Amino acid sequence: MxxxxxxxxxxxxxxxxxxxxxxxxxxxxxxxxxxxxxxxxxxxxxxxxxxxxxHPAIVEAVSQQVATLGHTSNLFVTAPAVHVAAELKKRLGAGDSTRVFFCNSGGEANEAAFKLARSTGRARVLAAVNGFHGRTMGSLALTGQPDKRKAFEPMPAGVEFYPYGDIDYLTKLVEVNPGDTAAIFLEPIQGETGVIPAPEGFLSAVRELCDDHGILMVVDEVQTGVGRSGQFFAHQIEDVIPDVVTMAKGLGGGLPIGACLATGDAAELFGPGAHGTTFGGNPVSCAAAAAVLDVVDxxxxxxxxxxxxxxxxxxxxxxxxxxxxxxxxxxxxxxxxxxxxxxxxxxxxxxxxxxxxxxxxxxxxxxxxxxxxxxxxxxxxxxxxxxxxx
The missing domain is CATH 3.90.1150.10 (Aspartate Aminotransferase, domain 1)
Known part of the structure; x- marks a missing residue:
């Protein structure tokens, strides 16, 4: 060694x-x-x-970008961030209302989604037993694995858990207080629990439940996105469009980048000053993401x-x-x-x-x-x- x-x-x-x-x-x-x-x-x-x-495409894109413009913060526009956001908007296929928030990791992407949920004015968030959404305090609160949470309690309040894939249990949980339920979080394939795909029809049923009660459907594609499942987004196995999609991991092909995509009314929940990150949308990471997206068609x-x-x-x-x-x-x-x-x-x-x-x-x-x-x-x-x- x-x-x-x-x-x-x-x-x-x-x-x-x-x-x-x-x-x-x-x-x-x-x-x-x-x-x-x-x-x-x-x-x-x-x-x-x-x-x-x-990969030569990533090496070339990153090398050129870091030699041209390495970092600016979000106080300035850069072409790589705009290009990648537009491409992600197209891949989601949710129409012109989609907007993108860039960050640096999956945990940060889920933090953004958590704050979007709270921006609805509702406090309650439902997440899956055995789900995994990150290690920061907010994303950890969403993670349905008590052994990961217990050393750091108390967690941010308002999160309740449902058995993954059990639409009947989830429906009953929603109906206890539907007017105060902001979001339902789920992974289309649970990764950290042992690679467990959602049962057939579950995503569509969650979409319908969210529509019935004005709840945000938040799909964590951090591990499953960018072609990993054989589709660009794993939720695309069913004909559903989430309100919010979080992603990271494969997007940068090795460089740190995360993204939170929101559609419809959810895309307007953040205004200036509501959220931010210094490194999010970094031109070098976005150059890497652009190279990845160009290959993953x-x-x-x-x-x-x-x-x-x-x-x-x-x-x-x-x-x-x-x-x-x-x-x-x-x-x-x-x-x-x-x-x-x-x-x-x-x-x-x-x-x-x-x-x-x-x-x-x-x-x-x-x-x-x-x-x-x-x-x-x-x-x-x-x-x-x-x-x-x-």
């Missing part, structure tokens, strides 16, 4: 423990550690490196869907795999025993970067540009990894 690895615990807070591997470079879907060993990256920085490592998303099917077909044939959940290149491999965390560690020895969001689930969120050959090789290595745990 290198000096940097040894020094990590002396200089960084212990929020992650000391990671076992120091990565030094990457190309496409392959990363290399400080000892020169290669790995197939099936995590992509937790669904961030949508175009993999060192409809044909690209169809290719992601096909790659996902290839992965699923092969993984479901492995001995220790019970099922594979998810869509596109956001997959949860359900194992027949609680050895997912051991599989992550063993995966390093087989040249794999894996992730375990639960004891019996391995999550795969590789770069969207992973090749068919790399998928096939990854499945072979996953098989060997799981068999090594017998």
């Amino acid at each position: 290198s000096h940097a690895h040894d020094t990590w615990p002396e200089v960084l807070m212990n929020t992650y423990g000391t990671p076992p591997i120091e990565l030094s470079s990457g190309e496409g879907a392959i990363v290399t550690d400080a000892d020169g060993r290669d790995y197939i990256d099936l995590l992509a920085g937790i669904a961030v490196n949508a175009l993999g490592h060192g 409809e044909d690209f998303c169809e290719e992601v869907a096909a790659k996902g099917e290839r992965f699923i077909d092969a993984l479901t044939q492995l001995d220790h795999v019970v099922e594979v959940r998810g869509r596109g290149l956001m997959l949860g491999v359900v194992l027949d025993s609680p050895v997912a965390k051991q599989a992550v560690t063993a995966g390093y020895e087989h040249g794999l970067i894996l992730n375990a969001p639960a004891d019996n689930i391995v999550r795969l969120t590789p770069p969207l540009i992973i090749t068919d050959e790399q998928i096939d090789e990854a499945v072979t290595r996953i098989d060997a990894t799981l068999n090594s745990l017998d």
